[in-house]
Amino acid sequence: MKRMFLILMIVSLAMGIQLQAQKYITKNGKIHFYSDAPTEKIEAFNNQVNSALDITSGDFIFRVLMKSFQFEKALMQEHFNENYVESHKFPNASFVGKVTNVTEIDFQKTGTYQAQIEGDLNLHGITQKISEQGTFEVKDGKIHGKSTFYIAVADYDIKIPQAVITNIAEKIEVNVDILLEPLNK
Amino acid sequence: MKKWMKILVLFAVIGIAAASYVYVFVYNKAHPDYRKLEPNFSLSSESCFEAFKKDASEANQRFIGQMLQLSGTLNQIESTEKQTIFYFIHSEGMFGNEGVRVNMLPDEQLSEIISGQDITIKGYCTGYNQTDVILEHGSVIY
Incomplete structure (x- = not known):
């Protein structure tokens, strides 16, 4: 009986450790966007992106505060927040989706793997389905995720005044760079 | 002529x-000199966090884009390559600890600040990401 109890304890402990190790998180993810328009180049950085990945189910989320994007020019930052993404009305952007080929990635083995990511991107109060490619580099028990993709401002009902139409690209390049670590509660 | x-x-x-x-x-x-800006609100870090947790929409309207002066016990100091981050921890959730995160100004003198001490800081509130209330351009008020 004692032996059975001991085995159950060990199994429970092992399962607990495994469950914890299934989730990888960061609060310091980086998103950089770049608008390459004929008359102006605009870029901004956000270094406090929350992201979580469940390596078993493939569930993958992002949460970003729009007002945390930092621009070189104060005027651009003002226009971005007040006129374009209306941060006062829509302070958050988020992505909720899945790594659809998660079973093809060996998170126990060092290496760089292609990831197919699909889900809902919510920005400016509009949700769009997206499907993008990225890479996961597994190393030293951490997962380094990178992806570059493009979003069309019109898809998210972001209106660009005619007077500055040549200053802002129709499609914005978005670079995501996250270093996910095991969640240890 | x-x-x-x-x-x-x-x-x-x-x-x-x-x-x-x-x-x-x-x-x-x-950009504004955030160190010189007067705070629009003064409250405890816990009250601030609870306000967002209770009703994020109302707290967004009240605090986003405002300079907040917060007092509380500093629970964690994290240094990245570009900045120092102060954490006031008030809860726990799917991302681990939850509370108020303050991204300190890069040239702020912080060598004498230690985790566990009571402190008053001010910073520019950018919102609540369902985990932490975020303050940017933080500075210590002595």
Whole structure:
């Protein structure tokens, strides 16, 4: 009986450790966007992106505060927040989706793997389905995720005044760079 | 010089001056000096966190884009390659600890600040990401 109890304890402990190790998180993810328009180049950085990945189910989320994007020019930052993404009305952007080929990635083995990511991107109060490619580099028990993709401002009902139409690209390049670590509660 | 020529030169000078003003003081205007900005609200870090947790929509309306002065016990100091982050921890959730995160100004003198001490800081509130309330451009108030 004692032996059975001991085995159950060990199994429970092992399962607990495994469950914890299934989730990888960061609060310091980086998103950089770049608008390459004929008359102006605009870029901004956000270094406090929350992201979580469940390596078993493939569930993958992002949460970003729009007002945390930092621009070189104060005027651009003002226009971005007040006129374009209306941060006062829509302070958050988020992505909720899945790594659809998660079973093809060996998170126990060092290496760089292609990831197919699909889900809902919510920005400016509009949700769009997206499907993008990225890479996961597994190393030293951490997962380094990178992806570059493009979003069309019109898809998210972001209106660009005619007077500055040549200053802002129709499609914005978005670079995501996250270093996910095991969640240890 | 003929009169029309004088008027033309005058308009050109005014035009150049106006364009220079717009370029320097509007297009290239500096970011605010956040250290010098007066706080719009003064409260405890816990009250601030609870306000967002209880009703994020109302707290967003009240606090986003405002300078907040917060007091509380500093629970964690994290240094990344570019910045120092202060954490006031008030709860726990799917991302681990939850509370108020303050991204300190890069040139802020923080060597004497230690985890566990009571502290008052101010910073620019950018919102609540369902985990932490975020303050940017933080500075310590002594």
